[in-house]
Amino acid sequence: MNQSGIENVVASSGTALTADQIRLVNRLTNNITVLFDGDAAGIRASIRGIDLILEQGLNVKVIAFPEGDDPDSFVRSRSAEEIKEYFKDHSQDFIQFKTSLLLEETKNDPIKRAGLIRDIVASISKIPNNIQKEIYVQECARIMNISESVLFNELSQILKREQKEGRSMASVKTPFTGVKKESKKVEKIDQLFGLERKIIEILLLYGNEEVDFVDFTSEMDDEGRKRIVKANYSNAVCKEIYMHLHEDEIEFTDPIFLKIYYEMIHLLNQEQNITADLFTNHEDQEISLTVTDILMEEEKHALSDWGKKNIIVKSKQSYLPKMVMDVLYNLRRLLIAEKIQVLKTELQTKLEAPSNDGSNKETLESIRDYTALKQLLFEKLNRVL
Secondary structure, three states: OOOOOOOOOOOOOOOOOOHHHHHHHHOOOOEEEEEEOOOHHHHHHHOHHHHHHHHOOOEEEEEEOOOOOOHHHHHHOOOHHHHHHHHHHHOEEHHHHHHHHHHHHHOOOHHHHHHHHHHHHHHHOOOOOHHHHHHHHHHHHHHHOOOHHHHHHHHHHHHHHHHHHHHHHHHOOOOOOOOOOOOHHHHHHHHHHHHHHHHHHHHHHHOOOEEEEEEEEEEEOOOOOEEEEEEEEEEEHHHHHHHHHHHOOOOOOOHHHHHHHHHHHHHHHOOOOOOHHHHHOOOOHHHHHHHHHHHHHHHHOOOOOHHHHOOOOOOHHHHHHHHHHHHHHHHHHHHHHHHHHHHHHHHHHHHHOOOOOOOOHHHHHHHHHHHHHHHHHHHHOOOOO
């Protein structure tokens, strides 16, 4: 590149781009044009570097070489003028580049399209400058044909989540000290922690597997009585979990599980398999240790060779659909129970207030509706309330 007249150029020499490298470049310029090889897989693997650049407050343009070309082969076959002309004509801002790269893959799949939009908004959230953020949101809304208000709402949620995560990092779970937990509040947090951990475990071990699920819906019979109806369908485990959590807008409360989950969804959006190796060898040590701990816990229960003792044990795959739905329903059940408790506290506060005018109908209706939903979940879990 330098020999061909492009002098302000550096190469990451086969390693992933790092924040330290970007800070070094930032001493010299606020503008970076990232050059990607023409290989589509290579582009997807490298595109995460764009978020790192945005996070440092730099202006980013992206250029992709024709398929089969890298910087060396490209410049060797063209004159200096042709190279500069190509760079001028094919330079894109990162939103245009991401959408052009990934939009074709989403086609008419609403889940993938929603994932792409979320991915782009997540990139925008990295930009420190608020004016630039707003301009990019407007551009994204135009390209993706979606309202700006939806994108700004998503951006706000991401920023709040990152802020919360930053505050929570200091309170990440410490190793077990043998102190007995007596507080009911701690017990609730641990229950939620256990369900979130179980979801991550299922995604790590079985996320790519296609299985047959059973959906339960309620309907009224001819006599006006409610009944539960079953419907069978097939889906990948990772897509099923994503669909349920996204539909109910459920977020992980544990910051490490949240990081792992978002990386898994990124792989899903790129149509890549979720593999344990990606996380056990992760550059983030907290992610690596957490995943290793989950996998070791799973391995511990598989050490006994029951077959030699003529004891037939069902494989987890044989009841995987039930395991997936149980953890999702239990997560919903726990969150609904917490919501009901909040509403009851709110109602009690209203009733005790001197200025209470008796207008508690809305709160009572909410409690009734959530209780009915909780009842439905118990029915789906084959339990008796």
